[in-house]
Each structure stands twice: as structure tokens, then as C-alpha cells.
Amino acid sequence: MIKLKTGISRRTLITGMASGTIMSVANALNARTPSGFPRPPADISDSSLSKDEDYWNNIASYYDSTAGIINLEHGYWGKMARTVQEFYLSATKMVNTQNSYYARKDYTEDHKSCVRRVANALGAEEDEIVLTRNATEAIHNLIRQYRGLDDGDTVLYADIDYPSFKTTMSWLKSARNVNAVQIELPVQADQSELLKKYISAFDANPKLKLILLTHVSNQHGMIVPVKAITAEARARGIDVICDSAQSWGLIDFKIKDIDVDWAGFNLHKWIGAPLGVGALYMRRGSLHKIAPYPGEDDPENKDASARVHTATSNFAAILSIPAALDFHENIGASVKEARLNYLRSLWTTEADKMSNIEVLGGTDESSRTGMASFRKVDKNSVKDAQLLQQTLENKFGIFTVVRKGLASGGCVRVTPQIFNTPAQIEKFVSALKTLN
Ligand SMILES: Cc1ncc(COP(=O)(O)O)c(C=O)c1O
Incomplete structure (x- = not known):
């Protein structure tokens, strides 16, 4: 292992999680449990544990608390647990100290490990995941680079979708000469009512080619039955882009549970990673329908990362993904x-x-x-x-x-x-x- 002038190996610079021990970047990328992490009683159900205030007080002690206000607005982004924050600060120090020497020589491998960890957590393949700065970067690129539209086709979205994605879908009208339809969903609904709404929208729009679905709405937290709507859409030749920005970590699911070809995720909301980390999912075999980022090349349509050009980003935030997933998975998504x-x-x-x-x-x-x-x-x-x-x-x-x-x-x-x-x-x- 290369020694730097400081005498410290550049891969042993990150301070460990709760234990405060020194550990390597490589080790940090493996799933682990912070020392002293509360263990729930054996065989307790999720429902009983959800009401066990001793357990949750213990979990709460891993977070810095906000003084002077009761904050009930945690849909914006997720506060990092202190173990994640400490890791992030150490990673920031390491990246800043090692600068290009780390970024040019070691970051590529560490980045790959982080992608692998996200893919495992979502139940996806490694080549189906691209790290982004946020869900918006992923979803904007999917909408803008979608190749399947001809003049006079229809695209569809709902009032409960994320405002910026509604305007990007609507932008397709002038950019691609298509019709953009917004449907209104009930403010109170169950899964079958929502599915019916989408089916009748499909029936009413025979030239429909592309829809945006929001897994959990940022307006009121309602879950949309993405898998059932996507099955219906697929049978009619309609493509689906899924906004999972708010859902991952708020609810417990894997890719197979939404079964879409394309989705955008955030890790800086409910997964608890530092700000500036999202992910794009593109199912193997679906890449031909989404053009590479302008100027990028992918003649065989096998390289999902050619759909995004994030360029220089917050290396330390990305390196902290495993620590965030560790904390999340140690509690348990369900x-x-x-x-x-x-x-x-x-x-x-x-x-x-x-x-x-x-x-x-x-x-x-x-x-x-x-x-x-x-x-x-x-x-x-x-x-x-x-x-x-x-x-x-x-x-x-x-x-x-x-x-x-x-x-x-x-x-x-x-x-x-x-x-x-x-x-x-x-x-x-x-x-x-x-x-x-
Ligand atoms: C449903 C939904 N989609 C997209 C976003 C955008 O997330 P970001 O700004 O992290 O890209 C949000 C953020 O609140 C959201 O709730």
C-alpha cells in the first residue's frame, strides 16, 4: 500500500463510525453495525417495535436534535445519523487532504463499490445503477432523453407529481410536438381507485406513449400502485418513468416491487446519506429507448452511465453512502x-x-x-x-x-x-x- 508523506496510508484515513476507530475506505464500504447499536428484543414484530419508545429513544440519541422548534418537515431531506455525519466529515477531510491524488487514483474503485452497495440495497444489478446528485438529475435526463416520441403522440402526468417534473413533461409539447395531458387524482384514494384512474386515462388517450408515475407523492405522501399501473401500461405499449425520490427508505421496497424500466431515487432523503446523492435505475435491455446524454456515445446501448454526465461531484458524500445504508439497514427498512x-x-x-x-x-x-x-x-x-x-x-x-x-x-x-x-x-x- 502506498505511503504518503504523512506516513499514513491514503486508504486508512477515514475515521470509523460510532467506535471512533480508524478504518480503511475499503472496509467502510462493507456493511457493518455501529458498536453499541440498539438491538431490539428477539422475535418482536415490526408493529410492536414501532411503538417501543425505549428503542426509539435510543435510536433518536444517534441524531443531533433541533432546538427551539418541533420539526415535522422531514420530507425535504433526511438528517444524517451522527455516525454517518462523522464518517462524512472524515471523508471530507480525507478527500480535501488527498485531493487529486486520491480522486485520480482510488476514487474510481471506491465509487464502484458504492454503486454496488446501492444496487444490492435496491435488488438491482450493478450496471443498472448510476449515482447522480439527486433524483431530479435522474428524472430530468430520462424525460429529456426519451427517444420514443413521434409528432402527435401523447405524454401523461398527474397533479400529484413533483412540480419540476410536471413542467419537464409539459415542455415535451414544444420540444417534441406531442400532447401533454395532466390528470387529476383524488386527494383521498386507495390503490384500486388510483389504478382505475390511470386505466381510464389510458383508454381516453389512445396515442399515449410515455407516462410519469410518482411512487410516493410529495404533496401528501400517497403511495401510487406503480407495479399494477406499469403492467397495464406495458400491455398497451406505454413506457413509464418512475419518480421514487420520496419513497426509498420511507417505505420498504425493492426494484422488483415497482417493476419499472426506469426510476430516479434519492439517498439524501430517507436513506440518510449526505446531501447531494441520488441514483438513476435503468433496467438491462431498456437503454435503447433513452438516448445517451448529449455528446456521449453508447452504440450498443449497454452503458447506463452514458445517460448522465454528473462530472466532478461531492466525493465524500458518495463515499458516505455505505455508512448511511448501514444505519438504515441496521434499523431495518420495514x-x-x-x-x-x-x-x-x-x-x-x-x-x-x-x-x-x-x-x-x-x-x-x-x-x-x-x-x-x-x-x-x-x-x-x-x-x-x-x-x-x-x-x-x-x-x-x-x-x-x-x-x-x-x-x-x-x-x-x-x-x-x-x-x-x-x-x-x-x-x-x-x-x-x-x-x-
Ligand atoms: C416526489 C419527489 N420527486 C422529486 C423530488 C426532487 O428531489 P431532489 O430535489 O432531491 O432531486 C422530491 C423532493 O422533495 C420529491 O418529493
Whole structure:
């Protein structure tokens, strides 16, 4: 191993996770458990563990807490667990110290290991994953580089989709001379109602070639039945781009559970990686339908990485992916989903009983996540939602966010994280009770 002038091997510069020991980049890339990580009682169900406050207090101790506000807006990005943060800071120091010597000589191999780790976690093949700066980079490239459109074809998206992706789909109108159709989905729905909506949109648009599906909506956390809609689309020759920016880590799934050809993911939301890490998934055999990034070459359509040109990026953030996945997987994706759903249920169950409050999102457990939205009945303007958000923040010290993308108007989104407590949700419910 090459020794640097400091006498320290350049591959032994990263400080270990909770233990604080020195470990190599290579070792850091293997799955591991921080020392002292809480172990749940054996044979406990996800549902019981989701309500075990001793366990979650222990998990919460791995996060720095926000002072002065109850933060219920964790849909923006995920706070790193301290073990991940420490790793990231050490990786930043190492990258900054070693500079191009590390980046030019060792980074390529380390990057490959990180891609492998993401592929394993998603149940994908290594060559199907490309790391990006965020989900937006992945989805924008898929939409812009989609090759399957002819003049007069139709593309389709829904009001619950991510605002920037709706505008990119709509941009195809002028860029490709196609029709762009937006459908409106119910603000409260279950899986079969959502599937029916898409099927009738397919029936109404015979020239449909491409749809955007959002696995979990950023408006109200509703789960869209991506696999069932995609099967129906595939049978009709319609291609699907799936936005999984908000879903990975919020709910527990693998690629086979959505069964799409193309998807964009974030690791800086619910996986808990540092900001600036996303991923593009492209199923083997599907690359001919998405052009390489302008100027890139892939004559055999076998190189997914030719679909993105990220260039110089935050090496330390990417190197921290395994640490983030370790933390996530040590808790367990299904346990995390159960905890987030439990925290959401603590307020939605109460809000459902309030005649002046409308809770938006899924109506059955398979359509619900830890994220949901609400508004006052008959008060659905964006201004109304802004007033609600401000009241919660200024009067009750509870931070939430306004969403404005639904065809039916504005709402306030509420998104607890695993370290939020039932007592904090209880304070939010008390605040809700005073709104009239
Ligand atoms: C459903 C959905 N799609 C896309 C995005 C964009 O994510 P990013 O800005 O990390 O690319 C978000 C972010 O909140 C989202 O919730």
C-alpha cells in the first residue's frame, strides 16, 4: 500500500463510525453495525417495535436534535445519523487532504463499490445503477432523453407529481410536438381507485406513449400502485418513468416491487446519506429507448452511465453512502416504515375525527406512508394553507410546509422522522384542536 508523506496510508484515513476507530475506505464500504447499536428484543414484530419508545429513544440519541422548534418537515431531506455525519466529515477531510491524488487514483474503485452497495440495497444489478446528485438529475435526463416520441403522440402526468417534473413533461409539447395531458387524482384514494384512474386515462388517450408515475407523492405522501399501473401500461405499449425520490427508505421496497424500466431515487432523503446523492435505475435491455446524454456515445446501448454526465461531484458524500445504508439497514427498512406510519397515524387518527379538518393522502394502509397532509374543510387555497402553516409555526412552535401542486389547491404537509416522539405529535394534535 502506498505511503504518503504523512506516513499514513491514503486508504486508512477515514475515521470509523460510532467506535471512533480508524478504518480503511475499503472496509467502510462493507456493511457493518455501529458498536453499541440498539438491538431490539428477539422475535418482536415490526408493529410492536414501532411503538417501543425505549428503542426509539435510543435510536433518536444517534441524531443531533433541533432546538427551539418541533420539526415535522422531514420530507425535504433526511438528517444524517451522527455516525454517518462523522464518517462524512472524515471523508471530507480525507478527500480535501488527498485531493487529486486520491480522486485520480482510488476514487474510481471506491465509487464502484458504492454503486454496488446501492444496487444490492435496491435488488438491482450493478450496471443498472448510476449515482447522480439527486433524483431530479435522474428524472430530468430520462424525460429529456426519451427517444420514443413521434409528432402527435401523447405524454401523461398527474397533479400529484413533483412540480419540476410536471413542467419537464409539459415542455415535451414544444420540444417534441406531442400532447401533454395532466390528470387529476383524488386527494383521498386507495390503490384500486388510483389504478382505475390511470386505466381510464389510458383508454381516453389512445396515442399515449410515455407516462410519469410518482411512487410516493410529495404533496401528501400517497403511495401510487406503480407495479399494477406499469403492467397495464406495458400491455398497451406505454413506457413509464418512475419518480421514487420520496419513497426509498420511507417505505420498504425493492426494484422488483415497482417493476419499472426506469426510476430516479434519492439517498439524501430517507436513506440518510449526505446531501447531494441520488441514483438513476435503468433496467438491462431498456437503454435503447433513452438516448445517451448529449455528446456521449453508447452504440450498443449497454452503458447506463452514458445517460448522465454528473462530472466532478461531492466525493465524500458518495463515499458516505455505505455508512448511511448501514444505519438504515441496521434499523431495518420495514421497521422504519412501521415507525413512520405509527407516528403519522397518531395525528391522522385524531384529525380524521375533527369535522373541520380534511386529511389528504391514502385511505388504506397500503396507500399510506409516514407523510400526510391536511387542510381546513372548504379552505383549500394556497393562502389558507400558508396561514395554517404560519399559525402552527408562530403560535405552537411546530414546523411544517405548504404544498401547492394539487389541482384542488393548497395543503400543509406533515412529515415526522424516526426521532420525533409521540409527545411531539401530541402537541401537534393539541394545536390542530384549536384551529377553527
Ligand atoms: C416526489 C419527489 N420527486 C422529486 C423530488 C426532487 O428531489 P431532489 O430535489 O432531491 O432531486 C422530491 C423532493 O422533495 C420529491 O418529493
